[in-house]
Each structure stands twice: as C-alpha cells, then as structure tokens.
Amino acid sequence: MTKKLYLPVLVALVVVLSSCGSKMRGLSSDYFTTNPVVLEAVGGKVPVTINGKFPEKYFNKKTVVEVTPVLKWKGGESRGKTAIFQGEKVQGNHQSIAYKMGGNYTMKTSFDYVPEMAQSELFLEFKALKGKKTYTIPAVKIADGVISTSELIKNTLGSANPALGQDAFQRVILDAHKDNIMFLIQQANIRTNQLSKAKDFKNQVQSIKDAVNKRISSVEVSAYASPDGGVELNTGLAKNREKNTEALINREFKKGDLADVVVDGKYTAQDWEGFKELVSKSNIQDKNLILRVLSMYPDPEKREQEIKNISSVYSTLAKDILPELRRARLILNYEIIGKSDEEISKLAKSNPRELNIEELLYATTLTENPAEQEVIFTKVTEYFPGDFRAYNNLGRLAYQAGNLAKAESFFKKAYSINAAPEVNTNLGLIALVQGDNATAQTYLGKGAGAKELNEIMGNLYVAQGDYNKAVSAFGDVKSNSAALAQILAKDYNKAKNTLDSIKNADAYTSYLKAVLGARTNNNAMVIDNLAKAVKQNPSLAKKAATDLEFAKYFTNVDFVAIF
Incomplete structure (x- = not known):
C-alpha cells in the first residue's frame, strides 16, 4: 500500500533554495512512501525503505541536500543513515538530481528497536548546503509508530519446553x-x-x-x-x-x-x-x-x-x-x-534406593506434580551423581517455574558432567531468553539429537526475524511461540489452529488471538480475547492501548472499555 503525504512544509525548502539563486517555482506538495507503510520490528531491528521524489525545477544546480531519517518518541530518538544528493554543477560522488527533470530516490535504513518506539513518529530531516552556507529545513513526518508484535517472543519464550534428559526405562x-x-x-x-x-x-x-x-x-x-x-x-x-x-x-x-x-x-x-x-x-x-x-x-x-x-x-x-x-x-x-507403574511410584516415595536410575527417572513421568518430580530428581543426583540427566531435568523444572537463574545453574552443572545435546539445547534457550542470540546459536548448533531442539530453534528464528524458517522448525508444536511465528509469516489459519490447541493457555495466548483477530478483521475475536488477556495479566492493558496492531480499534467503544 502507498502512503501519500502532503508536505506544505517543503515550501520553506523552496524559498531557501530560491534565495541561493534558484528560479524554482513554489512547491505545494510532495510524495513520500515507506515500506512497510507502518514500521515493524524484525529481529530486534526496525528496517524501512523510503521512496521520495525531488520535483521538476526544484533542485538548485549548486546545492547539496542531506536527508536523514529520524525515529522520534517521547524522551528519545534514533537517527538513521543520511543520504546525500547534489545539484548538477556540484563536483562529488553523490546521487545527482537534475534541475529540469527532478529525480526519484530510495533510502534504506534501520533502527535498533526499543519498546518506546511503539509510540513514535518517523521524520525526514533536511539540510541544504550551498558553498559555505548551511540551511536547516523543518523536519517532515512520513510515518507513525512501530508494530512490535515480533518482540512478543521475549514473553512467549517462558512457555518453551526445555529439553528433557529422558529415561531409558523398559518394562x-x-x-x-x-x-x-x-x-x-x-x-x-x-x-x-x-x-x-x-x-x-x-x-x-x-x-x-x-x-x-x-x-x-x-x-x-x-x-x-x-x-x-x-x-x-x-x-x-x-x-x-x-x-x-x-x-x-x-x-x-x-x-x-x-x-x-x-x-x-x-x-x-x-x-x-x-x-x-x-x-x-x-x-x-x-x-x-x-x-x-x-x-x-x-x-x-x-x-x-x-x-x-x-x-x-x-x-x-x-x-x-x-x-x-x-x-x-x-x-x-x-x-x-519390570516393575509395574504402581510399584515404581510407591518405591520412589518409600524406598527409592530399591530402584535403579532408569526406574527413578521413569518415576517422575508417573506424576504431574513438579514438587514430587523435584524430590525424585534430587534423589537421583544423590545416588547417581555422575549422570547428567537429573541435573538437567531439575533445571527444566526451574525454567518452567520461571526461575531462570536456578535453571541456568542446574544446566551448567549438567554440562560439567556431560555436554549432551539436551544440555546444549537448554543452555541455548537460556542465552536466547537473555537476548544473546549469537551464544544461543552456538549452543543450539551442538543440540542435534535433542527431541526439543527444533522447537527451541523455532524460537531463535523468530528472534532473528526469519519467520518462514521458524514455522518450519516448529512443525506441529502447539505453543505461543509457534503461533507467533505463524502470525508473523501470515499463515493465519495455521496460527488459529495452534492457538486453539495450546494446552496451558495463558494471557499471551489470548493476546495473540486478539492480534490474529485484528489481522483477519474479526472484531469479536479482538475484543473478547483482549479482555481475557488483560484480566489474566493486567500489564498487557498498557501495551494493547498503544499497540498499532489494534490501531483501527483505538476509537472503538468496546475496545476502550477494556482499559
């Protein structure tokens, strides 16, 4: 979609350049387009391509004009790469703009994403130079805000499944x-x-x-x-x-x-x-x-x-x-x-020394209570300290409980015993949560053989902005991160199926459903799920109120009522 912005402020530029000896006529408007039309965070960056035009009889032959994209928000700004253009009689290596014909130009730049950019404006700043004189022209706004849906990966990572050190129990x-x-x-x-x-x-x-x-x-x-x-x-x-x-x-x-x-x-x-x-x-x-x-x-x-x-x-x-x-x-x-499930469960509680390591590890699969699993894994570390799996699995429990420091400590202990694929995968996940994608990729490169590797790789690909690769890596995984990748890759049918199939749905599951509803013009889906998300996690109210995914709902009575 092309965005047409009328820019009467550029009349000032014409006046200034005319004072330098140009015979330019007045300029009533100009056109700028951005791709994407609404800026979007991708892999921690905000890339944008700007297409502009210098009209006929506009560009003074002896003038140099510097154009700088600047993304501004309350209390801060980020400056993009400056593009330089020169008149026909200027000696230099920049793009030359003809006085009679004018000229089109394309600028590509990228900004490092920060959360404040959700409420921001993209401006072009102009500086004209003729000889030793410099003329600064008022900035022109060409876009509003940044869609930051991809950054939700930092929130959905919490529901990722760390790799399990599996038992080899055979009945x-x-x-x-x-x-x-x-x-x-x-x-x-x-x-x-x-x-x-x-x-x-x-x-x-x-x-x-x-x-x-x-x-x-x-x-x-x-x-x-x-x-x-x-x-x-x-x-x-x-x-x-x-x-x-x-x-x-x-x-x-x-x-x-x-x-x-x-x-x-x-x-x-x-x-x-x-x-x-x-x-x-x-x-x-x-x-x-x-x-x-x-x-x-x-x-x-x-x-x-x-x-x-x-x-x-x-x-x-x-x-x-x-x-x-x-x-x-x-x-x-x-x-x-081998022993029956009932026998193993009973012995795991009453006399765990009667069980071998595979039976003990298997016993943790017979209960869904994390506290009971932790007790058994701890016993395994006491009886079989040379086996990495119990330490790895204690780290997995800590991660699922939201204690990342404890999880990392257990994973590192497991790594000191055996740098197994499961442990490398989990240390990669920790690095990913910490925002260190390079370290995450190094660890995950040694994770071949871990059952959960592809899921964690899917999270990494989302963080890197490679959404199609992420969708492929996730496969049939039903998680918030998988649904996020599918939404970003615009595979909306698959995303809906994934979100509807998530076992332990949370506030971010509901929020993603609302985003999906906005992208597919399903008003009820937006309102119902946003209300649910905010109820589950009140902090999402502030995000939703400024999230450009919901821009067309900002004046909707039901939308406003949620907050």
Whole structure:
C-alpha cells in the first residue's frame, strides 16, 4: 500500500533554495512512501525503505541536500543513515538530481528497536548546503509508530519446553539364552558328550518359566550342515540333526514341568551365512579372497568348488571353520518383566534406593506434580551423581517455574558432567531468553539429537526475524511461540489452529488471538480475547492501548472499555 503525504512544509525548502539563486517555482506538495507503510520490528531491528521524489525545477544546480531519517518518541530518538544528493554543477560522488527533470530516490535504513518506539513518529530531516552556507529545513513526518508484535517472543519464550534428559526405562526387556549341540562330519546322531547340553538347556528354560518376572517367548532348534559336500547329502544331514535334537529336547522337557512348552524346529542344508561370518572374524590366510568368491558365485556347488581350489587355505577351513557349522542351535527367547507403574511410584516415595536410575527417572513421568518430580530428581543426583540427566531435568523444572537463574545453574552443572545435546539445547534457550542470540546459536548448533531442539530453534528464528524458517522448525508444536511465528509469516489459519490447541493457555495466548483477530478483521475475536488477556495479566492493558496492531480499534467503544 502507498502512503501519500502532503508536505506544505517543503515550501520553506523552496524559498531557501530560491534565495541561493534558484528560479524554482513554489512547491505545494510532495510524495513520500515507506515500506512497510507502518514500521515493524524484525529481529530486534526496525528496517524501512523510503521512496521520495525531488520535483521538476526544484533542485538548485549548486546545492547539496542531506536527508536523514529520524525515529522520534517521547524522551528519545534514533537517527538513521543520511543520504546525500547534489545539484548538477556540484563536483562529488553523490546521487545527482537534475534541475529540469527532478529525480526519484530510495533510502534504506534501520533502527535498533526499543519498546518506546511503539509510540513514535518517523521524520525526514533536511539540510541544504550551498558553498559555505548551511540551511536547516523543518523536519517532515512520513510515518507513525512501530508494530512490535515480533518482540512478543521475549514473553512467549517462558512457555518453551526445555529439553528433557529422558529415561531409558523398559518394562519388558527381550533376552535370549543360546547353546549348540555339535556333530561330527556327515553324522546326525547325538553323541554322549553332548547330552549334558540338552539337560542344561532344559534347566535354563525351567528357571525362566518359574521366575516371577520372566516369560518364555519361544524355544527354537535350528540345525545346520557345513557347506562342504553335496546339497542332497547336506539336506539329509541337516534334517536329521534337527529331528534328533528336537526329540532330545522334548524328552528333557517331559522330565520337568515343561511338557506344554512348544519347540519350533527348522534346518538349513548348507550354512553359507555361518561360514561367511566365521571367515570374516578369522585371521586365516586369503580371507578376503574367500569372501570375494562367496560374493561372485551364488550357486552353492560352484562356491564349494572354487573354495576347494584355494588349496593353500582349504585345510585350515576344514580344521577350524567347517566343524563349527555342524551343529544344532538351541535358542530360548524370553522376556524380563519390570516393575509395574504402581510399584515404581510407591518405591520412589518409600524406598527409592530399591530402584535403579532408569526406574527413578521413569518415576517422575508417573506424576504431574513438579514438587514430587523435584524430590525424585534430587534423589537421583544423590545416588547417581555422575549422570547428567537429573541435573538437567531439575533445571527444566526451574525454567518452567520461571526461575531462570536456578535453571541456568542446574544446566551448567549438567554440562560439567556431560555436554549432551539436551544440555546444549537448554543452555541455548537460556542465552536466547537473555537476548544473546549469537551464544544461543552456538549452543543450539551442538543440540542435534535433542527431541526439543527444533522447537527451541523455532524460537531463535523468530528472534532473528526469519519467520518462514521458524514455522518450519516448529512443525506441529502447539505453543505461543509457534503461533507467533505463524502470525508473523501470515499463515493465519495455521496460527488459529495452534492457538486453539495450546494446552496451558495463558494471557499471551489470548493476546495473540486478539492480534490474529485484528489481522483477519474479526472484531469479536479482538475484543473478547483482549479482555481475557488483560484480566489474566493486567500489564498487557498498557501495551494493547498503544499497540498499532489494534490501531483501527483505538476509537472503538468496546475496545476502550477494556482499559
């Protein structure tokens, strides 16, 4: 949108310049535009582009004019970059303005934002120089105030989610017990010296079945033949080894209380995978050549022949590798069942030393009471002082309670133990709250792997004025900061959805809804939510009363009544 300002005050400029010998006619008006039309804080700055025009027969050929943007407010001002223009007969390197044709010009400048700029005015100050004489012309106002919605990031940061040092608690842990029954070459009968293995395996299965906190998942017998010899021979061998081993295990199970345990049997005729694994782990000569043969020849008979052709190592294979593949594997898969939530919660209060560190950290997720969580985390720091997570999480609680100094202290303690991604992310958040974006970026650059990193990066991008990047970083996070980024990026539908989905809505949630209402011309949304915001946080009344987001409501009876 273009803003047209009539500037009769510039008549004074014409008069002064005419007194320098110019034949300029009187000037009734001039045009200036600013982009944006209403100035806006972006990343802690107030950038503005000013487009102006020197009209025809206006600019004295021997005159230099300095134009300086100045943002003024009650009790202060900030001066922008001066632009210098010169007449046609002036020797210099500045933009030359023709007397007959006049000329257009563009100025870009930026001011460091301060809160007082919300009620400010942007002026252009002119100074004309001809020879040794200087003429100061009255300033011309070209814009009103600064929209400071982006600065709300300093308020919404309080509801950001610091990174959590998560527990690794698993209620169900998968485990396995394995053993092998070995066979002689080209034999499937189970030798006497292997029978004890079946008995030991049976005892292991029985102990798992009898354990209160363990549960059998499956019992497997997997028989193999080594890849030397023909496929037909090896198929018969592997099949008979599986049959004999399964029968032996079933007989052992019937001796105990295991008759109901099902044994799943299978066989592999030629164990090329096992052969490859053993060769890879060995130090035998020409190991790489053997592995290359396996990759080049998929046909089992061709593989066997090529390997036998490597006569220098085949005797080693026959002695050290192949005998290990003539086996039946006994596999017991089972689950270790951890304590119930009720047990963990109870022990965390009554006897926390009975819990390991993962159980203690998990216990904090079973209560929503910050005081109870703090007690448990403190116990963890006493029992396990070498673990960073409890210190980090105590800092998280302090941050959420609004105690930034305490939070920073805990985060630094956690950092001294382990500079983990979560800790770096949280120290980055602290730096961001302190307004130190450069330090925040350094810490966050080491936060890869922290679950909450993207959310904190979203806050940083808002503070830097990169709103589209912020929206992308926030993703589906439902927070005040995420909604703020979406409003600033003009994604109003997404912002509304985010604001409506915030769990712990506060005064700034309501204020942002009011801003959204103003930008989408929803009067009821503005009035209702501003009233709610001011009720929740009376200090917002002063901000709202001068916030240019609500400029068109300043004379609205309902709006005024809120204050």
